[in-house]
Amino acid sequence: MIVVRKLNKKYRKTRAIKDIDLHVNKGVIHGLIGPEACGKTTILRILSTLVRPESGEATINDIPLVKGLNIRKIIGYVPKTPHLPNDYTARDLVRFAASLHGIHDRNIIESILKQIGLESVADQRLDRFSQAMEKNVAFAMACVHNPLVLLLDEPMAGLDPVSQKRIREYLLASNKTVLLTGNDLDTVDGLCNSVTVMRSGSVIVDGEMASLRQQIGKGAIEIKLIDVGQTQKLLFELEKNGAKVTVSGESIYVHYKKDSEIPGIMKIAAGTADIIDARPVKISIDDIFAKYHPVEK
């Protein structure tokens, strides 16, 4: 569990974050979302004890930041662009990261290399690695001691789709408390249970993804049909059952107020027409800024 209260940090005259409050429950994947230089990375750096805050307090699993050594025992940190010494092999680096935690069991090292998909390139030096592969190595290094909390700075940035999928699957299956950052909501869609949206060092809004969709009026499912000729029939059936429906192009948007309405909507849609695709409507950071921070938009 991560708890942050009134956290502030200044870099010379620039205020990086201002009175940040954050609460991430145990076992939850939480996204810190915002544009560049909004203070997301600073929060991760503070939580990973690389940077000291000006004021405020933070705890990870009830351990205050001042007990840096105890914090670092239970966290794994991956920077946005990890810079690794390129005269090492991936295995050497993961082994070194493990040894820093007092882990010397080869099976653990081999296991994490396998989980992150690095086993076939583990003995190659990093100067042959792409940026995406280096990020995978950094991820393996951060996870080798099986940390309770993962702090990931834009984990999907620069990764190929296969690596993205692998890391997504790893995070979803891991049951760890994860705090990750992203530039927009679509980068964390389907991964984060909750998000905090930031701008200019301050929190704009936070909450669960579904709740945010509702708050900004995008609590909707986008449905696409195999045969667009069935659109009218589906509209009729949905409206008959009280759903608010709009059409845009080949997409049908079914609006709902509570998540509990979703199974009923899907049941009607599936019984009425042949569905090719159905997914929650994506919300963008602009939607959030438009609602909660209209002055700066």
Added chain:
Amino acid sequence: MLSVISGFLSIVYNETRRLIKSFLISYVWFAVLVLISTYALFAEKYVDLSIDGALMAFKYVDNPMTDVLSYIVSFAATSSSEVMSGNVPTLVFPVSIGVIFFILVPLMLSLTFIGNQIIKKASTTIAGEDEKKTLFIMASSPQTRQSIYIGKFIGLILLTIPMIIFFYFITDRVFTSLFSPAYNVGILVMKLLFINAVLFASAGMFVSVLFKNEKKASWAGTRIVTVAATLTSIWIMIPFIDFMLNLTNNSMDFLIYLEKLTWLSPFTLGLMAVYNPSVFAGYFNILIAASVILFLIGMVTFIKQDLEY
């Protein structure tokens, strides 16, 4: 606790392993330079003679060059009759002059070589990682900043051990075979080279945390050795300058202050300590104190720094 100690040992191992690859050429150069400079000593003959210090009075008691000058003047005076009769006088050095040659050439060479190599590595050890942004690997692990700093420091010191041991054996060989009547300074030299390495490693690491740029830190580090070596060279030359000014009846008062200035160089203190073993402990303690101060300032600076990765 065990895991933290084990992690600390891996920092030391990793640092030594990383540095040693780039240090292999330095070992070869060191061995070649020391062997050549020591071999040159074997070209002369040394006898158990005492030098008449009363012939010339110098104020610089711990400067070995005073003995060299006294010996040259005394040799010139005693061999003048031979020269006048057309014979070439045989130059035989007293053992004490041989020891001074050893102090001024192989020992000074070793001090500056080790100092220069270690400060180059030390000044880039944190600055380099800072610039390359690789320090987060250790800084986000359950190792304290102190452990990282000390681990890197020990790694640096371990690099110099082969050179110090090599030079100890060379010193021992020279003193047992060539200068056998003289006091064997092998152990003193070993202690001196070690504290010299510790001091320059501390200074280099302090520079390394001050400059977050590898190139600038390396430049500043090597300048420290250059300044120290220059001061010691001036110190060596002071009796000669005194002698020349004396001959030309010029004022020599400023030389006292100049000599004191040259004591700022650890090489000067080192050479003085080996030349006069009775003051070794005092000068050695000064070097220890300087090392500890630089080490602590560097470590505290590093602990207080933000690592923006």
